[in-house]
Amino acid sequence: MGKVQISRGKFEHIQACANAEGIIAAVAMDQRGSLKKSMEKLAEGSGTPEAITTFKRKVSQVLTRHASAILLDPEYGLPALKKRAPGRGALLSYEVTGYDPQTMGRLPRLLPSWSARRLVEVGTDAVKILLYYNPIDEGWINEIKRAFVERVGDECKALDIPFFLEPLAYDNVHPEQSFEFACLKPGYVRAIVEEFSQPRYGVDMLKVEVPINSAYLAGSLGFKGSEVAYDWQAAKEHFQAAAGVSKLPFLFLSGGVDDAIFREQLELAAEANVPFSGVLCGRATWKGGVPVFVNDGEAALEDWLQDQGVQNVQALNSVLSHCARPWHTIYGGLEAIEVTN
Template identity: 90%
Template sequence: MSRGKFEHLQACTNADGIIAAVAMDQRNSLKKSMEKLVEGSGTPEAITTFKRKVSQVLTRYASAILLDPEYGLPALQERAPGRGALLSYEVTGYDPQVVGRLPHLLPNWSARRLVEVGTDAVKILLYYNPADAGWINEIKQAFVERVGDECRALDIPFFLEPLAYDNLHPEQSFEFACLKPGYVRSIIEEFSRPRYGVDMLKVEIPINSAYLAGSHSFKGKEVAYDWQEAREHFQALAATSKLPFLFLSGGVDDTVFREQLELAAEANVPFSGVLCGRATWKGGIPVFVNDGEAALEEWLQEQGVQNVQALNAVLSQCARPWHTIYGGLEAIEVTD
């Protein structure tokens, strides 16, 4: 592994080699959450302030933070000393009027410019449906290859966050819950290939716990999998990946996300940590919108920190160092 990629990956980990990172690169979704509460509240200034407060408080208990260059640069500068930095490179969201959920890069940014403002890694979110038309997925594959080549040239880690979707079924439907494990495996298999230059996969939990009987979020109706089947889906995911991988929270509550991570550990899945966003800080949105910055800071100091520490406790028992998949640090040859 090249020295730059190795050292910047290490910069994003805790002392145990696990990535326990806060994800705070939400843009449109954060704006919409604010606007649902009070129309006009999701201003650029408000979004920037929210990110700053989350960074100031929660990075004291995290190994790194993921931000965006549009609203997050002040927050990047106010993270706790010694914490890693990741920056998103993609335009947030997608145009629902255009087929294929095609990705776009921020037009006034490059991987080089992200490095110049202090990132340790470049992150891309990509919507991907393995069953899409070939021309759609070729566009997306070439897109990832280009970003991988940029990161390789700059000797900076490349984190890829592929999100599964289906053209027929909503992501929260029972039908999609049944398809999701296979989609996630197929996506991981594709983007583990060396041609893409990905260093770390940020992957979805391969099940929807709302359809797992007995889980915290079970809806009490349709069952897509039992606990043994759920464990097998986690194991199949791990067997497919040739790269270290993190789990994303996908917006579920913190108790649900911790349960999912514990299930992964039961399945002996060697995940390398988390990039966890809304599960830790989304409860602060109404506090901020209704009561202001000082009230948000108080909430973060209490509930936000509690959420992160509870997640860290699970990671200390369940996660493995990122280099485990390579046989440990001693098995990695760092080249200049």
């Protein structure tokens, strides 16, 4: 069987985002609209551009010492990019945050004053796109989204830069936190992974959702205690089904759950023998610092990050050390890759 060919730029920049073991243990700090809302809930007027920029800069400065890379946005995150620890990888988001609830289909948009080339020029190792995707949505909606991903994939290929895709499942009828959606989610995540693993999209790494909602998993730390969508064995099978259709390395995102629940989910994935290659983990590690920052300021946030924030990242790293696999595992290891010029 022939070797998998990966271009030099893509290979070296993916490696730059991974640790010495080839696992991506990255902090996600590209939240914009959701971070502003979190601040504004605590104190009206607190979610200013300056406050968001300061929060990101401080998270980057402290937590990247214990991470392999950080995901940021070019709108508020460039000062934070410069403050990351030496030798840590950088990823930048390319999409407009959120979606227009008045427009059907949660259609994606690119930041109008940015291009993949401009993201490279400010120092990113990879371009990341978030895409809301419902596999059974109307055909014209998903055609627009598939063409959108192809376009970004071609842009990244031309620049020889990795393309990380973050597809988020949704349904047009059931809210994402509902029991009904919890039952649909495993099938949606599997279909999404299968679709965007296709070579035509030019994706190099998938940043995917855990295919279950722990609020409906019997025995989970996150279990609400009422309706059950899956037991432990069924949950493992859902992880296996999604992983089984992936032709690409993939990472898990925390989806805003508490850090202990996210670690439990990763351990469940490992129990299911799922070869995930790490995490791009956001709120699970730093969301506790938001009220500290809003109420007590930057110095208090730094103290919280040095204490609880670092503990959260180190606990996650401990789980990754025995649960995650190197990003090149899916290709058969480094020896199965031919780096091309």
